[in-house]
Amino acid sequence: MADAAETVADRAAPRAPGAALVPRLPDARWRPAEVVFWLAVVAAYFVFPKHHVIGSQILITGLFALSLDLILGYAGIVSLGHAAFFGMGAYAAGLLAVHGWGEPVSGLAVAALAGAATGYLTSFLVVRGSDLARLMVTLGIGLMLFEAANQLPSITGGADGLSGVAMWKVLGAWSFGMTGSTAYVYSGVVLFALFVVARRLAASPFGLSLRGVRENVKRMPAIGAPVARRLVAVYTISAAMAGVAGGLLAQTTQFVGLDVFGFPRSADLMIMVVLGGAGRLYGGLVGAAVFMIAHHWLSDVNPIYWQFWLGLLLVLVVLFARGGILGAIEALRGRRGMQR
Amino acid sequence: MVGNFIGVLFDGVAYGSLLFVISIGLSVTMGLMNFVNLAHGAFAMVGGYACALLMTRAGMPFLATLPVAFVVAAVAGIALERTLYQRLYKATHLDQVMFTIGVVFMAVAATTWVFGPSQQPVRLPEFLRGQVKVAGVGFGAYRLFLVAVVAAITVALHLTMTRTRFGAQVRAAVDNPVAAAGLGIDVNRVFGVTFALGSGLAGLGGALGIDVLGLEPTFPLKYMVYFLLVVAIGGAGTIKGGLVAAMILGICDVAGKYYVPQIGSFIIYFLMVALMIAFPAGLYGRRS
Numbered sequence: 001m002a003d004a005a006e007t008v009a010d011r012a013a014p015r016a017p018g019a020a021l022v023p024r025l026p027d028a029r030w031r032p033a034e035v036v037f038w039l040a041v042v043a044a045y046f047v048f049p050k051h052h053v054i055g056s057q058i059l060i061t062g063l064f065a066l067s068l069d070l071i072l073g074y075a076g077i078v079s080l081g082h083a084a085f086f087g088m089g090a091y092a093a094g095l096l097a098v099h100g101w102g103e104p105v106s107g108l109a110v111a112a113l114a115g116a117a118t119g120y121l122t123s124f125l126v127v128r129g130s131d132l133a134r135l136m137v138t139l140g141i142g143l144m145l146f147e148a149a150n151q152l153p154s155i156t157g158g159a160d161g162l163s164g165v166a167m168w169k170v171l172g173a174w175s176f177g178m179t180g181s182t183a184y185v186y187s188g189v190v191l192f193a194l195f196v197v198a199r200r201l202a203a204s205p206f207g208l209s210l211r212g213v214r215e216n217v218k219r220m221p222a223i224g225a226p227v228a229r230r231l232v233a234v235y236t237i238s239a240a241m242a243g244v245a246g247g248l249l250a251q252t253t254q255f256v257g258l259d260v261f262g263f264p265r266s267a268d269l270m271i272m273v274v275l276g277g278a279g280r281l282y283g284g285l286v287g288a289a290v291f292m293i294a295h296h297w298l299s300d301v302n303p304i305y306w307q308f309w310l311g312l313l314l315v316l317v318v319l320f321a322r323g324g325i326l327g328a329i330e331a332l333r334g335r336r337g338m339q340r
Numbered sequence: 341m342v343g344n345f346i347g348v349l350f351d352g353v354a355y356g357s358l359l360f361v362i363s364i365g366l367s368v369t370m371g372l373m374n375f376v377n378l379a380h381g382a383f384a385m386v387g388g389y390a391c392a393l394l395m396t397r398a399g400m401p402f403l404a405t406l407p408v409a410f411v412v413a414a415v416a417g418i419a420l421e422r423t424l425y426q427r428l429y430k431a432t433h434l435d436q437v438m439f440t441i442g443v444v445f446m447a448v449a450a451t452t453w454v455f456g457p458s459q460q461p462v463r464l465p466e467f468l469r470g471q472v473k474v475a476g477v478g479f480g481a482y483r484l485f486l487v488a489v490v491a492a493i494t495v496a497l498h499l500t501m502t503r504t505r506f507g508a509q510v511r512a513a514v515d516n517p518v519a520a521a522g523l524g525i526d527v528n529r530v531f532g533v534t535f536a537l538g539s540g541l542a543g544l545g546g547a548l549g550i551d552v553l554g555l556e557p558t559f560p561l562k563y564m565v566y567f568l569l570v571v572a573i574g575g576a577g578t579i580k581g582g583l584v585a586a587m588i589l590g591i592c593d594v595a596g597k598y599y600v601p602q603i604g605s606f607i608i609y610f611l612m613v614a615l616m617i618a619f620p621a622g623l624y625g626r627r628s
Contacts (some may be wrong), residue, residue, distance in 0.1 A: 078434050125613065128622035131433040132376060136572040139565060140613040147606045267441060274438050304452050311445030318439040319427065 022061015089243025356590020360530020365538015371577015387543020449471025
């Protein structure tokens with residue numbers, strides 16, 4: 001985390017010798033590496049035509065990871081219950097379709113609303129308190145919603161899950177087939193649109209003030225930034241995004257299981273963000289892709305080995321590679337830049 | 341009806357005392373170093389497996405395995421603390437959470453690999469089975485034994501903390517580690533010993549609790565929330581807080597599952613969120 005802070009500070013205020021310190025917003029121009037990243041997402045559609053289903057899952061999880069990165073990587077809120085918003089969005093979109101309105105885009109809007117409402121209401125509990133208290137409160141809210149969904153089978157289908165989610169065609173033109181091609185494109189477009197929003201947000205004065213909160217909670221009020229209000233706002237935005245991700249999953253798989261609220265989903269998500277590199281927006285996307293692909297391969301071999309290697313990987317990342325995959329790449333590039 | 345209520349209350353107290361023994365080490369170490377350790381349950385599991393394996397494979401009596409469970413878990417704790425945990429005291433809470441989740445995953449996977457995924461069967465000795473009648477109300481002998489052992493441990497802990505030199509050092513280090521170090525207390529050593537003691541107690545609790553909590557490889561994940569809750573609700577660094585929190589949790593959980601099974605574990609989570617909102621630093625917490 002300290003490394004990330006340094007790179008952010010360096011990028012935000014490059015100090016030429018003798019130059020006055022001018023506060024600047026982060027550079028918001030699209031870098032070549034970013035363009036390559038998104039072209040790769042498009043290229044994957046054509047290169048792996050048989051893997052559109054897992055591809056769409058990766059995109060959805062990427063969106064979910066992006067939403068967590070906003071509060072974890074930028075605002076520094078450690079949450080072990082982000083699946084609460086994912087689940088609310090999934091059930092909102094799923095229930096809407098079950099009860100006769102299968103239009104996907106408006107379904108996502110409802111999912112976003114469900115996530116945002118839950119996020120807004122719970123944000124007041126999360127904003128106050130220490131890291132440990134936040135950990136417990138987010139965990140508790142997630143577990144409570146899981147239990148609630150489990151105990152209300154008449155609405156949610158309980159442990160059997162919510163089936164009969166019948167979706168209409170996307171924009172009246174493309175139907176969700178078995179190949180997952182529509183799901184891939186649909187999820188990809190939604191992910192990109194929300195990524196642009198998150199990117200804009202992170203580069204704005206609002207995003208900068210969030211980093212300020214992460215770096216020093218006590219100083220922010222002194223420079224006139226209302227910490228609690230900032231955190232409530234970003235928590236709600238993040239929850240809305242997580243809701244959209246949940247809605248996407250419900251719509252593309254046409255099923256909602258209880259596991260959308262599960263603790264493993266929240267824990268895995270945090271692992272993905274940390275693995276990719278928190279506080280970089282792309283970290284969540286890269287982490288989600290690496291995590292999902294590795295999981296896909298390794299758990300076929302043996303689910304127990306997968307858990308062991310995942311644990312080992314976490315320990316190694318924390319000990320030797322703080323900043324995750326992207327942090328390691330940045331460090332490598334920085335070293336080469338020094339040699340030049 | 342009244343007898344029934346007393347029975348539930350007693351079961352809750354027994355459950356709470358187990359939670360207390362397992363979590364108290366976590367509470368003190370968290371208060372000392374402000375280190376968020378999600379892997380504490382793994383030490384309880386180590387103690388539990390030591391007990392179960394010694395009984396089933398070496399044929400040792402239940403009571404004789406308890407000290408072994410304590411020692412094995414304490415050694416595992418100090419080994420891990422000196423080699424790995426020590427590097428993370430200055431790290432962010434996020435790093436600590438990720439690291440200890442990694443340790444839990446490895447512990448779960450390794451245990452499954454070596455001992456298989458099933459529950460470990462344990463045969464309690466004859467004198468701990470059956471019931472003891474007190475004033476017309478039947479109490480499980482095993483649970484009475486649990487409560488008695490934990491009461492003895494609590495008294496011993498209390499005396500250690502209030503009457504001995506080591507206890508004074510621990511209290512000083514929890515209150516203000518910098519000032520304690522300035523007074524010549526080797527805070528690092530105090531912490532190492534406390535960590536070993538806490539892990540040992542967790543191991544003892546894991547062994548004592550096989551019959552109540554069960555013992556399988558997912559144990560550290562299954563009860564992680566409960567151990568953290570004891571610390572979060574009681575407030576890190578206090579024995580009294582841990583005891584009160586463990587009793588509240590134990591009684592509410594057992595009573596909730598007995599009287600209103602349809603809402604299941606909802607009660608405990610609701611209680612946790614409510615208490616965390618009312619007392620963000622815990623009931624007896626000094627730091628927030």
